[in-house]
Amino acid sequence: MHVTFQLAPEIEAALRAAAAAAGLADAADFKPDVRTAEARHGDFQANGVLGYAKARKLNPRAVAEQLVAALPADLRADCDVTIAGPGFINFSLKPDVLLAWLRQFATAPALRTAAAAAHAGQTWVVDYSSPNTAKQMHVGHLRSAVIGEAICRLLEFTGAKVVRDNHLGDWGTQFGKLIYGYKRWADPAALAADAIEELERLYKLGHNATPDGSPELDVARAELVKLQQGDPENVALWQTFSDVSLAAFQKIYDRLGIRFDHNLGESFYNGHVERIYRELTETGLAQESEGALVVFHPEHPRFKTQPFIVRKADGASNYASTDLATAAYRAEHFKADGVVVVTDFRQADHFEQLYLTVRKWFAAKNYRLPELHHVTFGAVTGEDGKALKTRSGDVIRLKALLDEAEDRAFAIVTEKNPDLPENERREIARTVGIGAVQYADLSQNRSSNYVFSWDKMLALDGNTAPYLLYAVARIHSIFRKAGAAPGDAAAESAATAPETAAEISLARKLTKFPDAVRLAGESLRPHFLGLYLYELAGEYSSFNNADKVLVDEPAVRARRLLLCARTLLLLETGLGLLGLRTLTRM
């Protein structure tokens, strides 16, 4: 056995060497372009011959033949190589190589090594969820949390050290009105029962009592100024608002499997903004305009005239000032190699201006610049394409949405398994319901709007969480029937190489897991992994329909159980990377 299972790069290197060995013209310029092939074409396909031959007026098939003839013998021993169409070269791993892969990748840590990506060994800060305090999280907060957590897990699995940072919106003019309302109408009983609910009520009261131009508004503003100047009473109030908010958020995070390393909200960067004004002015990037400090980007079609306001005309900091300070802190304190901020697409302009500014500022100061990513996503809409609302037209609270997911899943589970004890049905419903919401979001390209449909996300077929979770539970039940533990090395040692078409096809799909995880991690697009898992579950189900697993013949049984065990490992690992919990029974 010669392949090391860095399969695509290995074939790529072999083809380059073959080009030189065969004495091709400009051999050094030949780019093999090796990709994962569609299953019917084998495992990998080299697409680069066509372009290379065309540019040199050569016959691509003849070039492909020359290359294949010059391939190293060890690669030929591991792969069946064929030329297809006008000059594609297809590589199919031989069954004993597939078996070797299955044996080598028997655990999540082994898979992790194979999936190591370009960012392995680096530190990445991921800023996600990041809601505003003193308010409930609503359906609009779902995507950042779900997508952000999946990205963290993907980056971690592919080798990065990840810092999870909840950049809370915990500073701003709204606190003047909230303190105004709080000091007049706070109801201790309501605060004890549901603090955020009460804070929302108090903010509304405060807001309604302080209309523009009113003397009451001046009072609210004065509360804000006192807070900003460190008045002990107002600071203590503000601290309470933050504490109760975080405690309420954590209840949601627990249900979604999220735990932050830091909650460095906007308030944290208050003391860091003076430096931003100074350095941006010093480097000539910022200028005064109508009392405000602004940055223009002359090279940009819009931002040459649309300013990035980094300090407001009244001298106060804003979202831009704190985000600039945040960028510096992440580079300096966390020594970040990469930064990912996950918000909806409506903040695209802000982040484009921010990153343009940071790049110029860091270059001017000779600071080390991390890779900067703004991960955006589309809106959550109902099936009518409109923003998702309750019947009465209010925003849907995230807590209510997750409750409903669990309730709906519970009804389905109860209908299917009325005899299971209630606590077990509840447990299953929790995993399926929450998983359905997470997966519905993660299974589609995040850039699209997300159409929220209970029926679709809870369906037992299609690219859904219930379908994948059911595949997992079904494999567990095979092992229960076999009286064996999945992944038992002694039992697996009896397995022979995959033989039937369904076995080979499933084995081939299994070997693609590291590529799918790496792709999802490097592109910061979890749906690539979702799609892979869905296809894997499909291959598994074809295999299950074609080949009986629990046959008498020991070698056949062992190799089919080996395929079951690896499918299970990959599905469980993959779903875990997307933030889902899995079940052994459903």
Ligand code: ARG
């Ligand atoms: N609090 C903001 C909001 O609710 C999101 C913050 C995103 N992170 C950041 N560094 N700006 O829209």
